[in-house]
Amino acid sequence: xxxxxxxxxxxxxxxxxxxxxxxxxxxxxxxxxxxxxxxxxxxxxxxxxxxxxxxxxxxxxxxxxxxxxxxxxxxxxxxxxxxxxxxxxxxxxxxxxxxxxxxxxxxxxxxxxxxxxxxxxxxxxxxxxxxxxxxxxxxxxxxxxxxxxxxxxxxxxxxx
Amino acid sequence: xxxxxxxxxxxxxxxxxxxxxxxxxxxxxxxxxxxxxxxxxxxxxxxxxxxxxxxxxxxxxxxxxxxxxxxxxxxxxxxxxxxxxxxxxxxxxxxxxxxxxxxxxxxxxxxxxxxxxxxxxxxxxxxxxxxxxxxxxxxxxxxxxxxxxxxxxxxxxxxxxxxxxxxxxx
Ligand SMILES: [Zn+2]
Numbered sequence: 001x002x003x004x005x006x007x008x009x010x011x012x013x014x015x016x017x018x019x020x021x022x023x024x025x026x027x028x029x030x031x032x033x034x035x036x037x038x039x040x041x042x043x044x045x046x047x048x049x050x051x052x053x054x055x056x057x058x059x060x061x062x063x064x065x066x067x068x069x070x071x072x073x074x075x076x077x078x079x080x081x082x083x084x085x086x087x088x089x090x091x092x093x094x095x096x097x098x099x100x101x102x103x104x105x106x107x108x109x110x111x112x113x114x115x116x117x118x119x120x121x122x123x124x125x126x127x128x129x130x131x132x133x134x135x136x137x138x139x140x141x142x143x144x145x146x147x148x149x150x151x152x153x154x155x156x157x158x159x160x
Numbered sequence: 161x162x163x164x165x166x167x168x169x170x171x172x173x174x175x176x177x178x179x180x181x182x183x184x185x186x187x188x189x190x191x192x193x194x195x196x197x198x199x200x201x202x203x204x205x206x207x208x209x210x211x212x213x214x215x216x217x218x219x220x221x222x223x224x225x226x227x228x229x230x231x232x233x234x235x236x237x238x239x240x241x242x243x244x245x246x247x248x249x250x251x252x253x254x255x256x257x258x259x260x261x262x263x264x265x266x267x268x269x270x271x272x273x274x275x276x277x278x279x280x281x282x283x284x285x286x287x288x289x290x291x292x293x294x295x296x297x298x299x300x301x302x303x304x305x306x307x308x309x310x311x312x313x314x315x316x317x318x319x320x321x322x323x324x325x326x327x328x329x330x
Pocket of ligand 1 (some may be wrong): 002003006029033034035036037
């Protein structure tokens, strides 16, 4: 193979996407060819800059908060039609009733939630998923200013 | 295969954030996009049956959402004529990063934005989202060989643009 052909696979060597044979052949060539080694250095620099830095990851706290927000939205937005987001006395009562139903029915007999809109299955799936975590996982609803919040506790810690 | 939504979120949240953050270059915006993507995809999916399919799909959706947000931001900034070229292209916001690194990085990100669509996508999914070639092929609906070609050409292009950029500044 000529150097130009090795050039084509050098980026994949850097990204770890060559097969064993390709890699062996390339490494053999690299040991004999300064031109390809120089090319490898430049491509490695590109890969180094593309690789994640500390800045690109969430802190533990940010991660927990973000995951909690996602779960809360999955639970709450799943019942936006039956439970209006704007608080009124009526909706408050409905919310309490729905939450009680989810909590009592959802975790004992398997969810038998009121079925009245197309997003309902999501709520059910989420809560079933939580429930099926079994002894590693306990979940419940807590009322707060934003509405009901899903509280989930797993081996990995507090998700709420 | 049945999969637990909580587990999928837990396993993927950092990768989705890392991917979106490196495209929009704004932590809060990246968090918002991460949230929206999970909620939207998981609501649509209803119940997760196949982790091998849902995970690449979530990451691909995050890439699209981040790219759209980036374009919107660029347009707004261009309109507002804030400019100074590098301001408009979003710099790493943390002050603790080594200056030289940060400069190389922002130059590379600028070069990345100018790559051909598929090269940019393949590189972002491989390096930012840390997806495998197989996952990327599935998400982009192309062959693994094509993914490798896009990655290879994309990296060579970035290398050349980086070199051209530093030569210009000297
Ligand atoms: Zn060579």
